[in-house]
Amino acid sequence: MDLTLSEEHEALVRMVREFAIREVQPKAAAIDRDSRFPSELVARMGELGLMGIEVEVEYGGSGLDPIAYVLAMEEVSVACASTAVIMSVNNSLVCDPLVKFATEAQKQRWLVPLASGLKLGCFMLSEPEAGSDAAAQRTVATPDGDGWVIDGIKNWITNGPQADVGILFTMTDRAAGHRGITAFIIDMHADGVRRGHKDDKLGIRGSHSSQVSFDQHRVGPEQLLGKVGEGFKVAMSTLDCGRIGIAAQALGIARASFEAAAAYACMRKTFGKRVIDHQAMGFLLADMETELEAARLLTLRAAAAKMAGRRHSVESAMAKLYASEAANRLAKAAIQIHGGNGYVTEFPVERFYRDAKITEIYEGTSEIQRLVIAADLLRA
Amino acid sequence: MKWPAHVEALQGAVVALGARELGPNAARWDSSAGFEPTFAAKVADWGLFGVSVPEVQGGAGAGLLGAAVVIEEIAAHSGSLAMRLALHEGVAVGFALGLADTSLLARLIGNGGFAGWVGLGRGVTAEQSSDRLRLQGSVCMAPGDGDLVVAGHGTGGPRVGFVAADQLSSGRARAACGLRAVGWTDVVIDADVEHSGNAAVAARLGARLSVLIGAVACGLARAAISQATAYAQVREQFGQSIAQFQAIQWKLANGATERDAAWLLVTDAAGRLDAQRPAANEAAARAQLAAVRMSVSACSEALQVHGGYGYTREFPIERLLRDARACTAIDRGDDDLRAALAAAITARFE
Numbered sequence: 001m002d003l004t005l006s007e008e009h010e011a012l013v014r015m016v017r018e019f020a021i022r023e024v025q026p027k028a029a030a031i032d033r034d035s036r037f038p039s040e041l042v043a044r045m046g047e048l049g050l051m052g053i054e055v056e057v058e059y060g061g062s063g064l065d066p067i068a069y070v071l072a073m074e075e076v077s078v079a080c081a082s083t084a085v086i087m088s089v090n091n092s093l094v095c096d097p098l099v100k101f102a103t104e105a106q107k108q109r110w111l112v113p114l115a116s117g118l119k120l121g122c123f124m125l126s127e128p129e130a131g132s133d134a135a136a137q138r139t140v141a142t143p144d145g146d147g148w149v150i151d152g153i154k155n156w157i158t159n160g161p162q163a164d165v166g167i168l169f170t171m172t173d174r175a176a177g178h179r180g181i182t183a184f185i186i187d188m189h190a191d192g193v194r195r196g197h198k199d200d201k202l203g204i205r206g207s208h209s210s211q212v213s214f215d216q217h218r219v220g221p222e223q224l225l226g227k228v229g230e231g232f233k234v235a236m237s238t239l240d241c242g243r244i245g246i247a248a249q250a251l252g253i254a255r256a257s258f259e260a261a262a263a264y265a266c267m268r269k270t271f272g273k274r275v276i277d278h279q280a281m282g283f284l285l286a287d288m289e290t291e292l293e294a295a296r297l298l299t300l301r302a303a304a305a306k307m308a309g310r311r312h313s314v315e316s317a318m319a320k321l322y323a324s325e326a327a328n329r330l331a332k333a334a335i336q337i338h339g340g341n342g343y344v345t346e347f348p349v350e351r352f353y354r355d356a357k358i359t360e361i362y363e364g365t366s367e368i369q370r371l372v373i374a375a376d377l378l379r380a
Numbered sequence: 381m382k383w384p385a386h387v388e389a390l391q392g393a394v395v396a397l398g399a400r401e402l403g404p405n406a407a408r409w410d411s412s413a414g415f416e417p418t419f420a421a422k423v424a425d426w427g428l429f430g431v432s433v434p435e436v437q438g439g440a441g442a443g444l445l446g447a448a449v450v451i452e453e454i455a456a457h458s459g460s461l462a463m464r465l466a467l468h469e470g471v472a473v474g475f476a477l478g479l480a481d482t483s484l485l486a487r488l489i490g491n492g493g494f495a496g497w498v499g500l501g502r503g504v505t506a507e508q509s510s511d512r513l514r515l516q517g518s519v520c521m522a523p524g525d526g527d528l529v530v531a532g533h534g535t536g537g538p539r540v541g542f543v544a545a546d547q548l549s550s551g552r553a554r555a556a557c558g559l560r561a562v563g564w565t566d567v568v569i570d571a572d573v574e575h576s577g578n579a580a581v582a583a584r585l586g587a588r589l590s591v592l593i594g595a596v597a598c599g600l601a602r603a604a605i606s607q608a609t610a611y612a613q614v615r616e617q618f619g620q621s622i623a624q625f626q627a628i629q630w631k632l633a634n635g636a637t638e639r640d641a642a643w644l645l646v647t648d649a650a651g652r653l654d655a656q657r658p659a660a661n662e663a664a665a666r667a668q669l670a671a672v673r674m675s676v677s678a679c680s681e682a683l684q685v686h687g688g689y690g691y692t693r694e695f696p697i698e699r700l701l702r703d704a705r706a707c708t709a710i711d712r713g714d715d716d717l718r719a720a721l722a723a724a725i726t727a728r729f730e
């Protein structure tokens with residue numbers, strides 16, 4: 001497998017890096033401090049074609065491949081992981097299932113504005129009692145005329161406070177277990193959809209998540225995504241792709257941590273020499289870069305597998321598992337290399353540390369990724 | 381993973397060869413600490429020498445990437461043979477390729493036996509005169525008693541030269557913990573050689589070897605993880621197969637993920653060296669660092685999955701662990717690699 005980047009990829013990296021350095025990075029600390037949702041950056045990402053990277057041009061997207069998505073996510077995440085997750089949810093958790101499962105009419109109505117950045121999407125799978133065990137859905141969709149009426153509560157919904165459109169998972173046949181789950185496309189401004197207060201969080205504070213509750217919310221047949229009872233398949237195939245995005249987010253946080261630590265260690269002096277010239281620090285940085293590169297290659301491999309049209313659950317799980325844990329190790333090490341300066345908000349590494357943690361939790365915890373990988377090994 | 385067609389074909393051939401010729405003999409080679417005297421001729425016949433050499437020069441034309449793929453596959457059967465080939469292909473063949481020395485290449489691809497490597501820092505002195513390089517030193521635990529590529533320090537900086545077996549006197553054989561069939565032997569070097577290379581050549585050979593040591597480590601780990609997976613499914617405790625325990629599943633999942641990560645670093649570095657891309661030597665150092673560490677830990681965890689049986693010679697897992705551990709002692713160790721990488725990071729960030 002050749003993971004050398006094409007000219008087109010290199011050009012994309014240059015473009016996104018410039019945007020990230022000029023427009024995102026200078027605001028990242030304040031976005032975090034104020035827990036501010038960066039609407040102006042989201043709008044800019046729409047203009048730059050970053051909100052529907054893999055969506056075909058005729059549906060408002062940029063028509064690029066999964067590797068391009070990884071590269072763009074990495075660059076934005078280096079600057080601001082909050083801004084990056086807003087982007088990743090729209091790309092991989094909302095546009096992606098619409099590309100795969102929506103009808104032509106649904107694509108025209110929902111995908112085009114989402115991919116072009118005019119509207120923002122969210123993905124509503126988790127519930128207060130259904131996180132890792134996503135099949136334990138309690139939100140119900142009851143048949144009503146030619147449509148359904150939905151009742152239930154969704155938890156921790158990223159972009160929940162801002163979203164215009166949502167992908168919602170409900171139970172339509174409890175007796176059928178995970179084969180009784182059905183997905184819908186939701187107009188988040190419609191009657192019977194209520195958003196809770198934004199969650200107060202450890203990190204990614206500029207990305208807002210909230211509960212979303214449904215009270216006798218009516219949907220028509222034109223809002224059914226995929227087939228009745230196919231919702232779990234929609235969710236899992238979406239997460240197979242989404243995990244590549246989170247791996248790329250983790251990769252970006254890891255790179256930001258490494259670069260900050262390397263620069264600091266070359267500048268700061270103790271005992272008459274640069275920090276990097278103390279063996280314990282220099283060797284630590286060597287290990288950090290090794291893990292960073294390994295995370296990058298696993299993430300690109302998963303993207304390449306998706307590109308080749310192969311099933312990539314295991315590649316995605318390995319990429320997310322490794323990259324998220326590497327991001328946590330690197331962010332922690334970056335603080336250590338900064339000493340006291342690492343612990344104060346004047347330097348960005350404490351933010352990287354707080355932001356890194358979420359990548360081990362959402363879109364399937366590290367434990368869930370290990371279950372996916374082990375199950376595959378034991379099946380082979 | 382998908383490779384170019386000719387690399388896939390080679391890999392397929394080695395898979396068959398491994399099951400037929402290598403797997404059944406690996407334990408014997410290990411316990412007798414060597415291969416039979418005619419073995420190198422067989423290896424030459426199988427086409428395992430010169431995998432990285434372009435076809436026009438008589439090789440398989442698969443580049444260092446192809447060599448890594450072949451060596452990884454072989455390591456899953458015999459770590460010793462894989463390491464023998466890593467030294468031969470990485471260093472000796474690399475040296476001949478750099479000189480474009482056709483007669484040396486022919487010797488290395490044909491039946492000249494396995495060639496080994498004595499890297500920098502082993503106490504060899506290298507004095508370059510106008511047309512000859514004089515290499516002198518006595519080295520503990522050189523790989524085997526065949527031809528050697530030898531690096532040494534001299535007044536003009538590091539130099540490397542090719543020393544034919546008949547210019548060496550070999551001393552006592554050393555019984556090693558792992559990679560035993562490599563045939564570790566003390567040698568006294570006192571040779572005057574014609575062809576030599578400078579520090580950049582030594583660094584390039586070191587990088588080629590790093591990649592191939594990484595390939596050996598990855599092959600050992602792959603075999604260990606697959607043996608542990610199979611064992612976990614048949615071994616029952618507490619009324620269920622131990623594979624049902626998450627404590628076991630976690631070892632397998634962590635091992636497989638770390639192995640894939642290391643293998644990607646190895647193949648990526650091989651590709652960079654083949655394409656002569658910038659910073660390829662650094663990528664190679666990272667690959668060796670990650671792969672060897674991963675291999676020791678994956679083999680150790682795989683042994684743990686086997687419980688007490690893993691500790692016996694009834695299962696091959698103990699040999700895999702010994703071989704993986706021995707990989708840490710070949711050429712540059714963990715600390716040398718990290719020192720080189722830290723220097724490279726300093727150069728980029730200062």
Ligand SMILES: Cc1cc2nc3c(=O)[nH]c(=O)nc-3n(C[C@H](O)[C@H](O)[C@H](O)COP(=O)(O)OP(=O)(O)OC[C@H]3O[C@@H](n4cnc5c(N)ncnc54)[C@H](O)[C@@H]3O)c2cc1C
Pocket residue numbers: 089122123124125126128129130131132133155156157158159201209358361362363364365366367368371
């Ligand atoms: C900031 C944030 C944003 C989020 N955004 C979204 C979103 O946009 N959409 C959405 O649908 N969800 C979202 N989530 C929810 C997220 O995906 C879940 O939190 C996650 O899947 C874990 O579920 P849980 O919190 O219920 O933990 P639980 O499932 O209760 O797990 C608790 C612990 O037990 C472990 N565990 C659980 N089952 C097993 C098992 N079988 N074996 C071993 N260990 C196990 C878990 O790994 C974890 O460590 C978000 C969460 C957060 C915090």
